Amino acid sequence: MPLPIRQMVGSIHGIPKLRQITNLNSHRRAAELLNSIPEPEPTRTSSVHETPAAHSPYLSSPNPDPEEAPLEAQEFSRYLLARSLFDTREYDRCAAVFLPESMLASIVDSKADPITSMTPKGKGRARSSGGRAVGSGPDPGAALPRLSQKSLFLALYAKVISGEKRRDEDAEMVMGPHDLGTVGNKQLVLVSRYLNAWFEERATPDGDVIGSQGWLEYLYGMVLAKEKNNEKAMEYLIRSVHLFPMNWGCWLEMASLISRVEDLNRIAKHLPQNIVSFIFHIHASLELFQQGPSLANSLDQLLEVFPTSSFLLTCNALLSYHAKDFVVAEQHFSRLLSLHPYRLDSLDHYSNILYVMGMRPKLAFLAHLCSNVDRFRPESCVVVGNYYSLLSQHEKAVQYFRRALTLDRTCLSAWTLMGHEYVELKNTHAAIESYRRAVDVNRRDYRAWYGLGQTYEMLEMHTYALWYYKKAAGIRPWDGKMWLAVGSCLERMDRHRDGIKALKRALLADAYYDAGSSFGSGGDVPGARGAGGQMDPDTLLSIANMYAQLGEVDEAKSYMELCLAQEDGGAGETDDRRFTESIAIHNDSPPGSDDGREGGGRGTGGGGEGEGTGVTQATSKARMWLARHALEGEDYVTASRLATELCEDGTEVEEAKAILREARARIDGGPS
Template sequence: MAVSFTDDNIKELRYRLEDAVIKCSERCLYQSAKWAAEMLDSLAPINDSDTDPDSLMDITEPPTIPVNPFSLTTDPVEAALEAQEAHKYLLAKSYFDTREYDRCTAVFLPPTIPPVPLSSLSPNPKTKSPISQKGKTKVSSLGGSRGNSAARNPYPRLSQKALFLALYAKYMAGEKRKDEETEMVLGPADGGMTVNRELAALARGLEGWFAERRAQGLEDRGQGWLEYLHAVVLLKGKNEDEAKEWLIRSVHLYPFHWGAWQELNDLLANTEDLKKIADLLPQNIMTLVFHLYYFEEASHIFSDILINFPHRLDSLDHYSNILYVMGARPQLAFIAQLATATDKFRPETCCVVGNYYSLKSEHEKAVMYFRRALTLDRNFLSAWTLMGHEYIEMKNTHAAIESYRRAVDVNRKDYRAWYGLGQAYEVLDMSFYALFYYQRAAALRPYDPKMWQAVGSCYAKMDRLEQSIKALKRALVAGSYCESGSSVDPALEAAGASHSGLGPGASTGRRILDPETLHQIATLYERLGDEEEAAAYMELTLQQETGEVDSPDPDSDENEQDSGDESVHHRRRPGQAYEDEDESEPAGGTGVTVTTSKARLWLARWALRIGDLARADQLAGELCQDGIEVEEAKALMRDVRARREGGGG
């Protein structure tokens, strides 16, 4: 996507980013302020003056500092309120910066007693406080007051800037108390049931405030910050659809708040979700940045960032995940050392080091570092999921289930956690539960063949063979790969082009299907007693050796494809020995594998049963050359010879 900017465009962008740094910092949204500052620093400077800064000429007049037109509050009512509250705002922000959140809130709102349950102070764990029970009841109804005429504004007349700081401090106070109550990660008191007890009051109060604004006709005069906070509160209450609406409203009102875009990104499971809301997003440069952020999957981008900014730890855990999958142990060791030297008490650093130990198969140490990351930040999604993977490796299934559940609590769109839950329950031979979680993962990741293979495997274990076949056929379509420019979805092609596995010599429309999946489908048809279909899929399995297949699954009505992870081996003709392989022939198939040899043996036996002795003899001869199932092949050839000599041919 080519985008050109004039000097005026860049100057306006600089002003807007500068304004975003100031406004996010004023509201204590430090991560968003840092992002805007980094973007501002990355822009090329524009020379507004011909004066050489290194010249020794006397400066007779002080330099004129240009006024940022976007840093001023355009609403006169809001500007007047902000001017009246200026000294109190400085006091409240100083309290926030020193993590005295309740004192920060009390500067603008009447002080209240923090809702800490008395049961947490009691030595008897069976005693439940009525405050605790009341809090749980309130949280379960978050976001349910839309259209409720009883909702009223409980807040005094404040500017939106002051109200946001006070309510955000109230939210942070609740988060701090929640972390204090949960104690040790996955310890006795960490059952995932502890909630932020401020959420219910915040949800009711914000709903009442917005209802009053709507009644006064001021709905379009919001600044985007309280809308963002309302969405965050709704997300904590699992009200994702309504939260998505408020986030879209927030980025319309103030598009340069990156935190709102990140929350919106976490609510989108795939490119289809992005397409659904594309027309609802503002049409500006931030939407372009958001699209680029949503498709970013290249490891070389992280490498360039590390070279230019070696002390940047943001999203470094994602880079370590990529290196882990690639098995790049030296690179992973390097970034682990770099991150530890920069800040060893950052969650990202702990996850990087944990991935390094996991790659070394030191799973106990890996768990220790993932726990440390969660001690620093309970909502750090990567650590919960990665710790679940480690517990699976350690055969601690119950701890893995709890870790994955906590990951899902943080972000219900994390397909890896749903898939991990399916794996854990499959280990426990609880196929019904495993199937449910695999289906959730497949719904979030419909173009990933592994998800559908897992669904098909569960159906097969439950003897639901027809559904298993349908799921495996979907895995075939998702796992097939074809030449760029065919029927692959353009958005998927943009997102996964680096994983397509395509070569320049690929034929148009030619696809390589997963032989293992084809063989599973054939076996299922055999279990159903449909040997004709079983033979057809065994033939398809065999054809993957050369890749000379004109179409994918003939029974599938799916048209979407995605790039697969299978590697392309040298093309090989049936029966051709490895040492005689023609290296000049272009790669296009899998070559002979154990799975294709199993299919060849099945077809040879089937040909013998139906009396096709020539076909059975040919396939048995190829098996002898493959060096796989040689004894079975020789026995088949003896049977063929005996039938021919007995007049059966």
């Protein structure tokens, strides 16, 4: 009787074709029957180090480790049951197969260390001959059970997932009156203490764990990261990728802990040198919003090896997206969608691009496609929310963003975009809370920092707005929009000298923003560069006005003339020292980000090759200021010419006529 049941369960879990035609409940029932059979008593001839085949001939790939192999073989039946329970999302039952709650609680309580943040290398702690730290004083009766690493990982990982599930169940409705975002995973402390005890038992004096396979290091690093112990978490995650580099989940955990380019460069020398590490470096750079020829060349090299890889094609599209080259990014995403029409990953970014470019038919098609593939994926809800936002149906957009967050409360795009919608609905309190929750999910999200600054600026709380704008500019130091926001805020705070420096930095930044960027839900964006690459007249006018407020008339006049020159696209003599002085270039600025690599039919700024902006409100104000200045400086010919141009443009005609009459009177030598 036992052999046919064992054969049935082994075949179900070992043969892919049969697994495809059986459901999860069949697995679970067969595994339960298998585990209900009493285990045979060991005979005197049985060896401690028997091969896995001696216990179960149905393990397809036995562990070569002589200590782990017999444990895995002995636990084979229970492992099948635990795996079946995990697949059916019965996580507590899965963990209890190997670690019953009573056993786990007694072990953790006996090994609880008051200093939980101690490094795993055991600095300053002597160890006994058995490897256990002297002075920890565990109860001998509460020793860790002898389990294989494979089974232990499954049990403890099920505990973590169980805690995540219960946390989501205990959380209130998204953005509801009691949703404070403070509900945590109560299983993390238990799992962390158990793993800490496990590593202490097996660690050598130099901190290495002999015979470790890397999975428990990955789990411990993930738990430590959730507990905000980032330095120790990174140490264990690096150990894990050295032991098992193909665990992409571990690489993703490492990427979530890297907040600056310096951090990425610092840990790069400690990583294994293989193709997975190379891919990780590209992914982490994109997560930090980096761009440049070197990153593009690295992606091209990988695409030569994996030309149809959906992940690498997505990275290529995101590279153009971060560079604000929306035309090329849209083309990449369109090709990706044609190759992988049922893949929903990163399509929320594609919907942002279509939204910015105003491609309503394509966005409608994308929303319909995502809803047909899986309407209960967070990405699908974000795409549909963007579509309703483009239709100016902001209440419906908020509804779909909330639905995305109900499915996944760590969906960064949903938090940020919902903040934009609340700004459109004039609900500043909800907008601030949405942006704050986005920052809690990912502190590298410059869009959320910018949104917080924008919202506080709407409330005329300029000190708060300036702080958040600076955070956004620190993450995107080569983004002109960030520096434009900083400079405008400083101008309103009458800090003109600092405001001039920030606006000059905005002029230098090689970034392109179109009206209705991803920061908001539409409308004109002040400071947007035209496709021809001219400098922004509003920015130049603001710099000139601040120089005028400081009494530096000559500098003010120079920038007024530069502003006026943008009408016909001729920047004139753009003396670089005027807006390059006193600008500290950030060390983490991406190399080559200002070399016009993006292409795509747009200019690279500063030249006179464009057609010009034509007459704008900013250039008319600059012309009026120059006319008054010329009149005060007794340059009546220039004043007359500028006033005549103002009359032709139809801007401030009455005042322009007054200047014109006075200038002509002075030229004729008569009374004014």
